[in-house]
Amino acid sequence: MSKNRKSAVEKIILYLLLSLIALITLFPFIWMISSSLKTETEMFxxxxxxxxxxxxxxxxxxxWKMTSFPLALFNSLKVSVIITIGQVLTSAMAGYAFAKIKFRGRNKVFIGYLATMMVPFQVVMIxxxxxxxxxxxxxxHLALILPGIFTVFGVFMLKQFFMGIPDExxxxxxIDGCSEAGIMFRVVIPLSKAALSSLAIFTFRWQWNDYLAPLIYLNDKELFTIPLALSTFRMENLTLYTLIMAGSVISLVPVILVFLFTQKYLIQGIAMTGLKG
Incomplete structure (x- = not known):
């Protein structure tokens, strides 16, 4: 077998394997859409x-009507957008400080800060x-927003990216007299759109799907986010699974739109973050 033919066969096998993995990954999504268009009996x-x-x-x-979905949609957008903006801003400032500003004990402070990632939310929940x-x-909603605007993962991610920016x-x-804040906002941030966009996408998706924190802190239905609104279909003696599936499909639309508009930056950010440093 020639070298070119062997290479072509390997590519075909690789593509078939990747297609199979993609199909397995999409299986729950396809089943959800299918179930959302059935009766309760047909679903099982x-x-x-x-x-x-x-x-x-x-x-x-x-x-849409039974859960006050428009209000829940607004609440989720409000909380997710505010937290996303806050996380990107605080992570950029902390990441820049750890990556480019030399101060005593910098590495020790960063390691201590990074160690908090090992503490699960269930430990600090009560x-x-x-x-x-x-x-x-x-x-x-402030109970969700205030702790949500700080993230160790975001600081670590942006620090690694900022370390790849030349110190020169x-x-x-x-030398031109720019302050550290000016350097960050005028020089570093414009060079880091890919990493910032990636962090924004991860944060938005996580906050949009978060169920545990809203469940703990929110009581009034007027404040419910999408995950809590969907949980109202689980009654004491009945669960409306088809409506849960339909509501879940609707709730995916904003996340899919955000990804479609920002996927270029997401791929760039993942590829470039952590290459240096």
Missing amino acids: VFPIQWIPEVFHWENYEKA PQFILFRKIGLINN ILEAAR
Whole structure:
């Protein structure tokens, strides 16, 4: 077998393997869409009927009306957008300080800060709830926003990216009399759009799908985010699975749109972050 033919066969096998992995990954998503267009009885038929005999589009209308979906959508957008902007800003400032500003104990402080990633949310969940209750933040979106705008992962990610920016560029700015804040916002940030966009996408997706924190801190239905609104379909003696599937499909639309508009920056950020440093 010639070298070119062997290479072509290897590529075909690789593409077939990747296609199989992609199909397995998409399986739950396809099943969710299919189930959202069925009745409750049809949803649990085995073997799975992927294409319903009758498409029940009314499931989407019911899911939209029964959960005050527009209000939940607004709440999720409000919380997710504010937290995303806050995380990108705080992570950029901290990441720049750890990457480009020399101060005593910098590495030790960074290692200590990084070590907090090992502490799961369940450990601080109760103390944080007690604290927020004492300061009156229970049943308030601020209980989600205030702790959400700080992230160790974002600081680590941007620090690694900033370390790849040549110090000569920053020194030239300092010689021209630019302050550290000016260097960060006028020099470093414009050079880091890919990494910042990647962090924004990760943060938005995580906050949009977060269920545990809203469940802990929010009580009024008027404050519910999308995940909590979907949970209202689980009643004491009945669970409306088809409406949950329909609502889940609707809730995916904003995340998909954000990804489609920013996928170029996401791929660039993943490829470039951590190459140096």
